[in-house]
Amino acid sequence: MRAVLITATDTGVGKTFISYNLVYALKERGVKVGYLKPVETDVKDVPQDGALLCSLTGQDLEEAVPVRYSLPLSPYAGILEEKRDFSLTDLKEHYLRLLERYEFLVVEGAGGIAVPIKRDYNYAHLALDWGLPILLVARAGLGTLNHTYLSYFYAKSMGLNILGIVMNGFEGKDVSERTNPIIVEELTGIKPLQVPRVDGLLLEPSLRDSLVSLVGF
Ligand SMILES: Nc1ncnc2c1ncn2[C@@H]1O[C@H](COP(=O)(O)OP(=O)(O)OP(=O)(O)O)[C@@H](O)[C@H]1O
Ligand SMILES: C[C@H](N)[C@H](N)CCCCCC(=O)O
Numbered sequence: 487m488r489a490v491l492i493t494a495t496d497t498g499v500g501k502t503f504i505s506y507n508l509v510y511a512l513k514e515r516g517v518k519v520g521y522l523k524p525v526e527t528d529v530k531d532v533p534q535d536g537a538l539l540c541s542l543t544g545q546d547l548e549e550a551v552p553v554r555y556s557l558p559l560s561p562y563a564g565i566l567e568e569k570r571d572f573s574l575t576d577l578k579e580h581y582l583r584l585l586e587r588y589e590f591l592v593v594e595g596a597g598g599i600a601v602p603i604k605r606d607y608n609y610a611h612l613a614l615d616w617g618l619p620i621l622l623v624a625r626a627g628l629g630t631l632n633h634t635y636l637s638y639f640y641a642k643s644m645g646l647n648i649l650g651i652v653m654n655g656f657e658g659k660d661v662s663e664r665t666n667p668i669i670v671e672e673l674t675g676i677k678p679l680q681v682p683r684v685d686g687l688l689l690e691p692s693l694r695d696s697l698v699s700l701v702g703f
């Protein structure tokens with residue numbers, strides 16, 4: 487497997503944070519790794535997710551973030567509000583070129599897995615269309631059971647290859663954090679990788695190892 491879609495149960499759950507740690511860990515292992523955020527919204531000047539990951543990969547921003555919208559919206563809503571469309575065919579061709587250029591490609595969604603990119607095309611469709619397995623990033627605390635269950639079974643119903651569930655941001659403050667990983671495993675059959683909230687951007691080496699293992703490297 488040469489690429490993965492980092493998707494999530496919602497926006498702000500930690501896709502960029504997990505992408506950063508995965509890219510960092512692959513680079514540590516000498517893998518030529520690239521990053522692609524097919525569409526980034528909320529871009530005022532510089533695309534923030536793209537800029538952070540490009541600081542690791544050394545890519546230029548045009549390559550890593552080919553389509554941008556300025557409002558903090560889903561891609562489809564960006565198209566409607568900013569009255570500017572883009573071609574899914576061109577976007578897939580761009581992805582295929584990057585697949586050739588890198589040993590491994592980390593592709594980051596925007597928001598959760600069912601967020602529309604076009605009216606009838608969301609991140610699950612993109613994963614199917616591009617042949618991408620997924621890593622599902624979920625919150626650690628209260629509210630995650632419903633979001634994770636829905637996202638997992640939607641991905642399953644679409645026939646996607648789910649490499650793992652990453653529960654992100656454990657702080658030990660929320661009583662639900664104790665039972666959530668157990669119940670997520672019972673609901674989905676997948677033992678989630680538990681990731682703590684940390685100071686800064688970098689997880690400890692053993693967790694970086696676990697991320698690399700999840701994507702099969
Ligand atoms: N485990 C963590 N420890 C510390 N900070 C974290 C952790 N996970 C995420 N964050 C921080 O939380 C914020 C939201 O995370 P992030 O930007 O990764 O979300 P996202 O899923 O990529 O959102 P989007 O849908 O906008 O792309 C960021 O400031 C990020 O650095
Ligand atoms: C702007 C934000 N940070 C994300 N990049 C886009 C999130 C779209 C979420 C849409 C939704 O689920 O309602």
Ligand SMILES: [Mg+2]
Binds near residue numbers: 502594
């Ligand atoms: Mg992000």
